[in-house]
Amino acid sequence: MEDPMYSLQDVIQCDLCETPVPPKHCDICHIHLCKACVRKHLSDESKHHYIVPFKLHGITPKCARHSTEVCTQLCTTCYIPVCHLCVASSEHEQHTKEDILNWFETIREIIQKDLQDLEKSIYPKYQEAATNIQVQRADVKKCSQKLTTALDKQGEALHTEIDTIIREMKSEIDDMDAQHIAAIDQQEIAINHTIPEITQVILDLKRLLDTSDFCLVSEYIYTSRTEEFRNLPAQFQVTLPAFTPQEINREQIHQQIGSLSELAITFLLDEPRILTDIQTEHNRLYSVSCLNDSEFWTCGYDDYIMRLYNLQGELLRSVQTKSGHNSYDIAVTRGGGLVYTDYWDRSINLVSGTQIQTLITLQGWRPLYLCSTASGDLLVIMDSEDDYETKLVRYSSSTQKQSIQWDDQGKPLYTSGYGYKNLSENRNFDICVADIDAGAVVVVSAAGKLRFRYTGPPSTPQESFRPHGISTDSRGNILTSDGYKHRIHIIDQDGHFLRYINNCGLLGPCGLCVDARDNLFVAKYTGKVKKLQYYK
Numbered sequence: 001m002e003d004p005m006y007s008l009q010d011v012i013q014c015d016l017c018e019t020p021v022p023p024k025h026c027d028i029c030h031i032h033l034c035k036a037c038v039r040k041h042l043s044d045e046s047k048h049h050y051i052v053p054f055k056l057h058g059i060t061p062k063c064a065r066h067s068t069e070v071c072t073q074l075c076t077t078c079y080i081p082v083c084h085l086c087v088a089s090s091e092h093e094q095h096t097k098e099d100i101l102n103w104f105e106t107i108r109e110i111i112q113k114d115l116q117d118l119e120k121s122i123y124p125k126y127q128e129a130a131t132n133i134q135v136q137r138a139d140v141k142k143c144s145q146k147l148t149t150a151l152d153k154q155g156e157a158l159h160t161e162i163d164t165i166i167r168e169m170k171s172e173i174d175d176m177d178a179q180h181i182a183a184i185d186q187q188e189i190a191i192n193h194t195i196p197e198i199t200q201v202i203l204d205l206k207r208l209l210d211t212s213d214f215c216l217v218s219e220y221i222y223t224s225r226t227e228e229f230r231n232l233p234a235q236f237q238v239t240l241p242a243f244t245p246q247e248i249n250r251e252q253i254h255q256q257i258g259s260l261s262e263l264a265i266t267f268l269l270d271e272p273r274i275l276t277d278i279q280t281e282h283n284r285l286y287s288v289s290c291l292n293d294s295e296f297w298t299c300g301y302d303d304y305i306m307r308l309y310n311l312q313g314e315l316l317r318s319v320q321t322k323s324g325h326n327s328y329d330i331a332v333t334r335g336g337g338l339v340y341t342d343y344w345d346r347s348i349n350l351v352s353g354t355q356i357q358t359l360i361t362l363q364g365w366r367p368l369y370l371c372s373t374a375s376g377d378l379l380v381i382m383d384s385e386d387d388y389e390t391k392l393v394r395y396s397s398s399t400q401k402q403s404i405q406w407d408d409q410g411k412p413l414y415t416s417g418y419g420y421k422n423l424s425e426n427r428n429f430d431i432c433v434a435d436i437d438a439g440a441v442v443v444v445s446a447a448g449k450l451r452f453r454y455t456g457p458p459s460t461p462q463e464s465f466r467p468h469g470i471s472t473d474s475r476g477n478i479l480t481s482d483g484y485k486h487r488i489h490i491i492d493q494d495g496h497f498l499r500y501i502n503n504c505g506l507l508g509p510c511g512l513c514v515d516a517r518d519n520l521f522v523a524k525y526t527g528k529v530k531k532l533q534y535y536k
Helices: 035-042 084-088 100-210 214-223 226-230 250-257
Strands: 024-026 031-033 051-053 073-075 080-082 097-099 268-279 285-290 295-300 305-310 315-320 329-332 338-342 347-352 355-361 365-372 378-384 390-396 399-404 421-425 431-435 440-444 450-454 467-472 478-482 487-491 497-501 509-514 519-524 528-535
Touching: 024 035, 031 035, 035 051, 073 084, 073 100, 097 100, 100 214, 100 226, 100 250, 268 497, 285 329, 285 519, 285 528, 295 329, 338 365, 347 365, 365 421, 378 421, 431 467, 431 478, 440 467, 440 478, 467 519, 478 509, 487 509
Parallel strands: 285 509, 329 365, 421 467, 467 509
Antiparallel strands: 024 031, 024 051, 073 080, 073 097, 268 528, 285 295, 295 305, 305 315, 329 338, 338 347, 347 355, 365 378, 378 390, 390 399, 421 431, 431 440, 440 450, 467 478, 478 487, 487 497, 509 519, 519 528
16 A cells, blocks of 8 residues: 555645655644654643654544543553553552553554464464365265265175075975975875775775685685785875074174274364473484383484383383494384394394394395384385485385385385485375475375375475474374474374474474374483373
């Protein structure tokens, strides 16, 4: 907007000397003044004066108690504008006062700062959150459709199985009917065969009764067939089949169908709680890995000893690396063992009990960072001996199962060299790598396909981002530490920024791990480990 003083400079003049564009104004006398005339005007001591910049003329309010006076000061005790008569009164005599122009400028600076915060930081965050709300709504529908499809598929499978069983039982009934009819047919044949014989015997006996031939009658005692016909031929007993329906058990059917996990709605705490703050024996702590909810392993750059602590800060165990070199990274396996990488002798080792077993020795590559997966595999980031290439390799025991190095355009997924590239497997089996030199969290699917790169919140595109440690929780959220900005980013499994953790004394956060209860362990470079609760 054009400055009114300059847009009207043909009419705005010093009221004493007619100098154009006067920079000052007396807010009591209501006249414009050039710099040269200010002193002359103030020399008139017959009345009070209050000189302000021209742009601020008219800011002095009328006094509520003295209608002919204007307020040139603010009583900061009563927080009301006061004129010179009020200042001289006993009511405000002992109160602190401040020049109203200075106060006005102070408030304007606060307003300007708030405006800048709202426009540049707060409003973009709300816009981003509003966008994420729509994404969440779409995700609810996608999840519901996915669950419904899975249920329909399971229902179809159960219906198919039931139909198959019914068909099989009906086939059994048909088979039993055929056996029964065959037995009846056999009996019918035997009976039908015997009936004519009996008929003939009856006729023969009637003729014998009519004859007086002694010899013929006396022979009958040897030829009688009556006993032969007394029992019906091919007699059989039948136990008819019966169907006994089982009482329909809804619970058993439900078990056959499967179960739905509960909907869990949790909220990230605005102020995460510090549950434990432990000083370890490391001077340059780097990595932390949870053995369980109350014990954790640590390793650092300062020595070649890995240490196990409890939440009381008690050292439970110390393990020296097999080679005498410091371990580059550590991870706890699904079975509770400790694995570590030895960059210098190219090995990946397992600590089990008092024994250290070398699982893998690399050729032409050096292991950097690693994590243990839900399936028991090991994921290892490694770089070539010439530092020109970096790749991620999946091992089952000591057998290589997968190598992830390039995207679909044939470009490297990860920066080369031994800069920090911590990694973690998410609950959806994505592999998340915090690549500090790339300034990004690189997330690929279990198949090794790039899903997204997170380079910081969209509302802060000009800020540098140096991800260091990384971990994931039971909700599928990804946590990554930025040691240079002293904060932890929380993003969801699709790369949407959720919030920072930056208010728990996190000076130089490095390694991260999350326990089974979603408590966050933070390894600080200074040697401390903090345990935080960030969900409610």
